[in-house]
Amino acid sequence: MTVASSPSTPIQRTRVVIVGAGPAGLTVANILRAASVDCVLLETESREFIEQRPRAGFIEEWAVRALERRGLADRLLQYAQAHGECEFRFAGERHRFRYGELSGQHHFVYPQQLLVTDLVRAYADDAGGDVCFGVRDVELHAIDTDRPSVSYTDPETGERRRVDCDVIAGCDGARGVTRACLPPEHATVARYDYGVGWLALLAEAPPSSDCVVFGIHPRGFAAHMARSPQVTRYYLECPPDDDPENWPHERVWSELRARLSADGARPLAEGRLIEKRVLDMHSYVVEPMAYGRLYLAGDAAHLAAPIAAKGMNLALHDALLLGEALVAYCGKGDGSGLSGYSAACLPRVWQCQEFSHWLSEVLHGASSGDLFRAGSGAARLRRILGSRAAAAAFAELYIGKDIDL
Ligand SMILES: Cc1cc2nc3c(=O)[nH]c(=O)nc-3n(C[C@H](O)[C@H](O)[C@H](O)COP(=O)(O)OP(=O)(O)OC[C@H]3O[C@@H](n4cnc5c(N)ncnc54)[C@H](O)[C@@H]3O)c2cc1C
Numbered sequence: 001m002t003v004a005s006s007p008s009t010p011i012q013r014t015r016v017v018i019v020g021a022g023p024a025g026l027t028v029a030n031i032l033r034a035a036s037v038d039c040v041l042l043e044t045e046s047r048e049f050i051e052q053r054p055r056a057g058f059i060e061e062w063a064v065r066a067l068e069r070r071g072l073a074d075r076l077l078q079y080a081q082a083h084g085e086c087e088f089r090f091a092g093e094r095h096r097f098r099y100g101e102l103s104g105q106h107h108f109v110y111p112q113q114l115l116v117t118d119l120v121r122a123y124a125d126d127a128g129g130d131v132c133f134g135v136r137d138v139e140l141h142a143i144d145t146d147r148p149s150v151s152y153t154d155p156e157t158g159e160r161r162r163v164d165c166d167v168i169a170g171c172d173g174a175r176g177v178t179r180a181c182l183p184p185e186h187a188t189v190a191r192y193d194y195g196v197g198w199l200a201l202l203a204e205a206p207p208s209s210d211c212v213v214f215g216i217h218p219r220g221f222a223a224h225m226a227r228s229p230q231v232t233r234y235y236l237e238c239p240p241d242d243d244p245e246n247w248p249h250e251r252v253w254s255e256l257r258a259r260l261s262a263d264g265a266r267p268l269a270e271g272r273l274i275e276k277r278v279l280d281m282h283s284y285v286v287e288p289m290a291y292g293r294l295y296l297a298g299d300a301a302h303l304a305a306p307i308a309a310k311g312m313n314l315a316l317h318d319a320l321l322l323g324e325a326l327v328a329y330c331g332k333g334d335g336s337g338l339s340g341y342s343a344a345c346l347p348r349v350w351q352c353q354e355f356s357h358w359l360s361e362v363l364h365g366a367s368s369g370d371l372f373r374a375g376s377g378a379a380r381l382r383r384i385l386g387s388r389a390a391a392a393a394f395a396e397l398y399i400g401k402d403i404d405l
Contacts, residue, residue, distance in 0.1 A: 012163045015039060022171060025172070029123045033123055041129065041130065043135065045133065057225060086211050094262045133155070138150060143181055149162050190287070206229055222236050298311075308355055
């Protein structure tokens with residue numbers, strides 16, 4: 001219901017305002033809607049834009065099953081491919097790693113924009129959820145009181161609007177506004193810079209392998225990851241501040257061929273590059289992930305450089321916990337899930353950060369120019385390829401099974 005407090009500031013009242021319609025915000029929104037908890041979802045971009053924004057592609061099986069239990073994985077299960085193997089290419093040799101056999105679980109290859117499309121449809125079209133796309137100048141107010149609110153500029157009218165609520169879910173990603181609302185004296189930010197960049201590429205070309213390929217090479221790391229039968233993601237290690245314009249088509253493909261070459265490997269199927277951008281490889285963790293009536297989820301609370309494909313999976317983990325905690329609070333007045341929310345999320349967050357850091361040395365050691373890092377990175381790789389116990393431990397971390405230690 002919208003009521004006007006003054007001619008210029010319409011005020012809406014709801015239980016939960018969710019800021020950001022990425023995987024985290026949309027999952028929270030769907031859980032609330034399914035439990036008939038009143039909520040409003042605010043997103044700066046248009047619906048068309050978020051439904052086409054390519055990013056992640058590897059969803060861990062536990063997350064797929066959690067979405068399935070909530071009726072949110074029908075299309076995913078219909079179209080996604082299950083992967084349980086990856087390949088390390090090193091010194092011209094190929095080493096298959098069968099983590100599916102070791103862990104009993106798989107990745108589902110499903111582009112993030114398709115998951116977002118499914119979640120928007122489930123929330124907005126099927127369940128009639130309240131969502132406003134294209135909002136501007138989002139501001140949070142009174143988060144340390146029991147009457148917080150969120151204001152924004154309406155994209156249609158240019159008017160300021162305000163939504164009063166009980167709780168705010170800050171799901172607005174790494175570049176959002178909610179994280180900055182945590183007072184510095186109540187939250188710490190741990191940040192780590194990997195000191196490398198990754199040129200992230202999407203090629204209009206079919207995958208050239210049936211699994212993820214990690215190319216470990218003195219010229220720099222490279223990776224191959226399927227996205228769909230027509231599109232493949234590639235990464236090339238580059239200087240952190242490199243300009244994508246330094247990477248014309250010919251240079252990209254000759255560098256990928258060099259870094260991913262190995263005996264018996266299929267030649268790369270080349271194609272037009274439809275995305276080319278440099279990722280500054282860094283990570284951060286905000287602790288605690290909440291202050292007052294504001295709860296952060298996903299990249300708003302922690303960024304995991306995409307070394308081990310953990311970011312979206314962590315966002316889903318947070319969102320599932322936060323969604324259920326909000327349902328308990330709004331439905332039964334049970335605040336225990338909310339008060340324990342940050343402590344419930346952070347162990348998995350740190351396990352994933354540590355695993356990404358560990359894997360980074362395997363992937364970047366050879367090209368670091370540091371003989372000690374190169375030697376110890378190679379030792380880590382030999383250990384997971386040579387010891388069943390080490391391989392099993394790696395497999396569980398890679399697939400995200402039971403890692404909330
Ligand atoms: C190239 C690349 C590849 C990746 N590959 C993988 C992978 O294979 N597996 C994996 O698990 N992760 C991967 N990730 C990470 C993954 O994409 C993110 O971790 C994931 O998108 C986080 O979801 P989120 O909902 O927290 O944030 P986001 O997806 O960033 O969503 C936040 C939303 O909030 C909106 N927003 C921002 N500011 C505001 C505001 N002020 N008000 C309202 N809305 C706002 C944004 O427009 C956005 O829609 C990859 C990332 C990149 C860049």
